Amino acid sequence: MSKPQSHSHDTSTQAPYVLAFDTANEVIAIGVGLLHAGSRSVEVVASVEAEAHRASNTQLLPRVNALLEERGITRESIACVVVGRGPGSFTGVRIALATAKGIASALGVALIGVSSLDTVAWNAWQAGARGQMAVVADAMRKEVYPVRFQLNDAGIERLEADRVVKAEAAAKELCVAAPLMLVGDALKKYGELFKPCGRALDESLWTPTGQGLLRALQALWQAGEVDPFDSSRHHPAYALPVYTRLSDAEENERIRLSKNDPRNLTTGVQDVACRRDQRASMHDTAILNARPDKDGIVYKPLDAAHAPEVAALETRVMGTDAWNEALVADELPRPDRVWWAAYGVSTACQPSKHADAAKPCSAPSSPLCAYPHVQSTLGRAAGESRALQGSSLTEVDQGQISRFDSLQLIGYAGGWIVDGQVQILKVGVDPAYRRQGVARVLLARVAADARDLGATSCSLEVRAGNAGAHKFYEALDFRVLGTRPRYYSDGEDALIMEGPLPLLTHDVAGMELQVNANTSVATQANNLTDVSRETSPASSPTHSASASVQSTHPAHASLPEHVSRETFVDQNSHQSRDASTPDETLQLAARRPLILAIESSCDETAAAIVDGDGNLVADVVASQVDFHARFGGVVPEIASRKHIEAICGVCDECFDVAAAALNVPRLIWSDLDAVAVTYAPGLLGALVVGVAFAKGAAWACDLPLVGVHHLEGHLYANKIGAPDFTPPAVVSLVSGGNTLLVHMADWGNYETLGATIDDAVGEAFDKVAKALGLGYPGGPVISKQAAQGNPAAISFPRAMMHSGDLRFSLSGLKTAVVTYINKEREAARALNIPDICASFQQAVVDVQVKKAEAALKQTGAPTFCLGGGVAANPALRAAYEDLCERLGVRLVMPPFSACGDNAGMIALAALDRYRQQKFLSLDSDAQAHANLDDPY
Template sequence: MGLGRLDVRERAVEPVATLEVEARRASNTQLLPRVDALLRDAGVSRGQLACVCVGRGPGSFTGVRIAMATAKGIAQALGAALVGVSSLDAVAWHAWAAGARGALAVVADAMRREVYPVRYALDDAGVQRLEADRVVKSQVAAEELAGEGGAAGAGGAAAGTLSLTGDGLKKYAELFAPAGALLPEELWAPTGTGLLLALRAAWRAGQADPFDAARHNPGFLLPVYTRLSDAEENERIRLAKNDPKNLATGVQDVAPRRDQHATMHDTAVLNARADEHGITYKPLDAAHAEAVAAMEAQVMGSDAWNAALVADELPRPDRTWWAAYAPAQAGEGEGADGALSSSAIARPAQAGASCVSDGVSPDDDGAAPTPSLAAAGDGLQLVGYAGGMIVDGQVQILKIGTDPAWRRRGIARTLISRVASDARDLGATTCSLEVRASNAGAQAFYESLGMHSVGKRPRYYSDREDAVIMEGPLQGVIGGSAVSAAASDRALRAVREGGDAAATCANVPCSEGSYSEVSAASAADSEPAPHQVDVAGMHLRVDEAHNAQVAAEPAAKLVRPLVLAIESSCDETAAAIVDGEGNLLSDVVASQIDFHSRFGGVVPEIASRKHIEAICGVCDECLDVAAQRLGMPRLTWADLDGVGVTYAPGLVGALVVGVAFAKGAAWAADKPLVGVNHLEGHLYANKIGAPDFAPPAVVSLVSGGNTMLVHMRDWGDYRVLGATIDDAVGEAFDKVAKALGLGYPGGPVVSAQGAKGNPEAIAFPRAMMHSGDMRFSLSGLKTAVVTYINNERAAGRPLNMPDICASFEAAVVDVQVKKAEMALRQTGAPTFCLGGGVAANPVLRAAYEKLCAKLHVRLVMPPLSACGDNAGMIALVALDRFRQGKFYGLETDAQAHADLEQPY
């Protein structure tokens, strides 16, 4: 990490102090304390910081996000610019500062026997990057560099010899030695000096302005990964095979798969959730190549691709293809989507194939799609597709096509956004395409995505019409505002007036980082509902009733302390603000369900990536809503009294983003940090609907990760009476839903089906119902349901989905109620409560109402909106802990597990 002094006149960054620390998988405990010490030793206060600079990767995914989240929190709380620079560039500049000149290759470790190799040219003037970020097998990279750089061993570099550096050499020094001269090991990692010099270079090149907080809003910055998550990569490999079973590896296609067995672990792309128009977006699979070709013939005319060309594209590692589907025979829209079809006429195997051209026939009349568009026998009708090729840091859109009968549903916008989002993860920063010169509508559409004309290709199309070349930053194409408009205004206002020309610039490196993400507003045909704010492709859930209440009531009185809390333990990014009376002034949630549903469950790596995308926007919206509630023009981090955050339990990769961000913001704003146990948050969630609720009580915690009965003897004094010995209730619902092909998440869909069925139709087992204790077991029940499904299929009988769901649900509820009654009688508690996502289940809630009425016990249940993960419940815990002075230090880290009984 480094501290530098900015000189506006010279656009120079003078290093003041630097520090390099070997984190050894402890970046989150090391980074912020070291930054704090660096500033303290240099005599620099946090208020003097003009900007924050962070290495944006590529590098260790977790390390990248720790540095990025910390830097985001610092910059957002200060209202300062957050500038991202390449971690590989920082290594190159470090070598330059040490005297290296000539050809240089940085070889960074990418794990999986892969590296990030980038070549540079170094001279006295500075460092010039020669290629974009990419990830390749170490053997391939070594052979490429050996072929280009000659061979001088590690003994020294002669004139013209390629120099090698980067932490990848720690593993592969022998492999790369024939390619050139290895620089000394102390030059292999990014340093504070390297980051400062990279920032200076970006400033002088006009690519950054350390004093422009609006341009470098923290919400715009994202890591560079250069590859998709493992789950996405494996999905693409599977879908590229032209095998109908790859469309659904579960029982989703019931009719074609009557001879196959269902399992609890089935996942499928058919789990993808449909939008409000009934349209589902998924990576394109080879089984639909014929349908794409049919639509090509319909909308692209003589520039259409055939099925073989489409299928040839799918397995290519530098390609990304997405498709939009509607249920077969679904109602069609009206009119032709003429402006939204594009096509490349060059062969996809060639570099020139990246050029996109509009191929809409002027006589498109909005007719219904031809039958051939509903190919593949999976009950889905193709209504749109898009594909792109990633090369040299740019995604070149190959195809965009939408069915003429499905206009005004935002299909083209969503498809190009999905392609661009994948391209971003693969290292792209810009987007280009080609469109017919005569198609003003298509050009206007692309301009709305931030693209502009950069030239023409004469007589490009088969009918000799010219093509307009359009190009723009990738962030505009991705869509979905990373920060609210009000937040952008806040950042602009937060820039200190009359800043010192020699202000201080803090640098928060490690070998991690991010890159800019600026998103354009959605077009009218794809805007979220008025009560939602789109953040990084996720809709923020802001309760409509709460909004109406805010508009109708007079401004709330400001009662201190004000505590902002952050929740990121799984797949919800949430933030809330509570006042000194326990009133929630704002409670905002960004859900990732749409990103996980097609995998049949939460993918930890995707969850972590989405948290880093959404967290700034969520907190911005949280501050804006609270300001509105208080009748204030704006609310800043400086106006708060404390910052709370969920530190455990949960997915470590998800938790670490919230913890690092909260630590950075609390440190920058000089506010105390309060750590919160996520499970305790679910206990407090009951206060959201019943502010007078207080222990003693028995609480049933039922969610996707937990099933337990807790005796609340007092706030902070809990005893677990019994817990599941295997699977949680929510997990059982999800896996049964998978086995039945009902999608993810399983709770709502199983409940909806069960409402139409007979709960006594099938005698599923009630495991441990008579065990004499308060433990639970769901594994046997799941197995029984799957066995029943397979037996029914083997007998050739159709599955009665409603009866299966209702009977399964009854088996779960019966055991839950039996154990709850035992707990109430044993403890004598006067109150019974619920917590966790499954607490929203209507059958369970109704059963508990009957039980509590029978036992004359008060029943307190959280509002449905507070059953799942939310920050409101975390804020309520944080408020109590704030008052008790239970603060956490800068070394705080996320924990996967935490004992609810153990005080913290």
């Protein structure tokens, strides 16, 4: 295998090439160019386009590889990677970006993103088109991405920012500017609709081309906006897709929250969109389940029910510049607006050192405030707490109740997205909460949504005499552009400030990294103890090994490409290190093979490195749970977006942790012996990101690619806690997406004995928690409540417990619990949440244990194992402990930190597959479903 090194700006030994590609639509465009630093020009060497037929992930790398081989260009000579960022098909854009991130990361070169629409315009320019032209790209849903350009002999000039609009509306707008030249793949669908707007150019000019990508790079280079030789400025983590809209879940959330019945603005008892029957759905409840941060502050999109509170806070902090309630409410439904709010504990309810925690707060509750984790569907009179509606003091302790009831709006921020820029309209924070970073987070939330809506910069007005605000914005790289004289009602001038999107640089894509510090597997054998006696994560020594670590790696800042990154250059670790010393080479040789594994099947972005002895020298996870919590479950599109943002930072952190464990100054991709990735099963869009990234990195370094079945990874997770574990065994796999019993005859030899015929266990936990308004994820909160309840209080069904086979069914149990909850509420009886949770949980455990016992007796297996997120449930673990003790069977369970999705388990499985020489090819793809019995 070749071991390529990163490029520096030294062309004495080989010509520096740029590799460019785009898969934003149904065409794969590939370009190869020669970089001329002196003239800042790009010489087109090759430009190839091919129909993708919805198979970009299987065709892209084989075509890239074939083109370079045909031209005699080595991977080592690639000095820069250019990728089309869209707009276009979300999945198509992410395939190109993930592949490009993998290639650029592995080679240690710059990754530069360009607009896919610009590449179309440049291609038309190269063909001789001059004058005003519109690129109209297909956005599906009867929508298009329309952008006008002015083409002259000097080049192209973009006349407007990326946006998405209905095709009919775009046609009406463009007809005003007619006659135009027209290009774009939307013309295939809407050719007649846009015919009055002008003349369509030849169809060969309608989609991105390799030549257009290279021309776009050259224009940016000559304008000084990019430098293809600067891998610090253009670290792969910084390139992100152009979406121009939020996910469906977020758009629907905005619509729902912007609506309100007028009477609710008076009583304040409705937190979400009002229904005629005045009953909120499970989704209404879950949408408010945003998780509080470490300071107990909850951030969520502003809803119409809190318009009066915003107006009241406006009056307090804005004086004569304050908006009234009607103005605030009018903003929320507008599609080009983004509003966020912060909620905190009332200062009157903040405990003093003399306060009695057992006594409720005496401060009056805000009628418009509801605690995000405890909700009721019944209406109440103004001033009464919705958190306690239909409940009793047995549900939560009184100290909790006072905190639930006292959350109030403490800040808000809004922005208007126009022509590629977000204009900050309002930022207000309760004076009692200032200097706690609330305004910074609110701005970041607005900026993140604005970025997805097509914004690339930010502007605002601020009072000329507000020195504190000037300092705050200057710290965010804003600069003063000019002055609006006598702008405010009292005659004071306004300073116009402009800067980058004020996104947070908090670790990786807004997620804290979890680094498993107890990563050794094989070396634990001498001190082996079974983990079956663990009773709770809090008391588990293995759980405590999973710690939150603040990383300083520059790739962990999820920022758009236009942001200045000079501050990162000094600490940048993306550059290749010098050649290893003989001692370092020997150290690495003694630990081979070194395999990096990537996991992205659901809502965790994870990476791990395993050595030849089965030691996990690094195991890093970035969880997205905070981004999904307010929706009551994982949103696939949000998951895919966060994976593409986080994957570079997670891998970089993994290399840093592994280098420390291996006692070498630096570890890079070319030090590896293989790259592994979860290829199935899971959320297809999420899997695609991991697979495309891994394929790109493996190809760049000429390393073998190992595919791992996600469920097999959960089987291997048992080796993390018990390194001496070997089959045969029966394994219970219980998670949010799977519930099954597996017989392991040997590693790689599996037989599914029974599986759920409908819902998975974890899914049932989430839905019951959603019905109770307990938040997401449901497993931990139900387990916590169940510990205080009576498991025999309510007789819920044990579906298929005596079916005579090993199949499961959770749908009936879930329905029974939800029906019970609704009937109790309709009868206005108090809900005893601990008893409901305990009874539901016991019904689940009883069936799981009964089926497990049957499987052990049927197979005669000497060992029983667990896997999946629900394997962390203390009641389930305790029940299995009792079962195995009674049957005389060894019980092996993964540590709590390894129950959820992680890359450590994928790496351990990959080590065996590597030794068996079971590798994936460049045309491999992700799979939403795959049979565990025949995983490869």
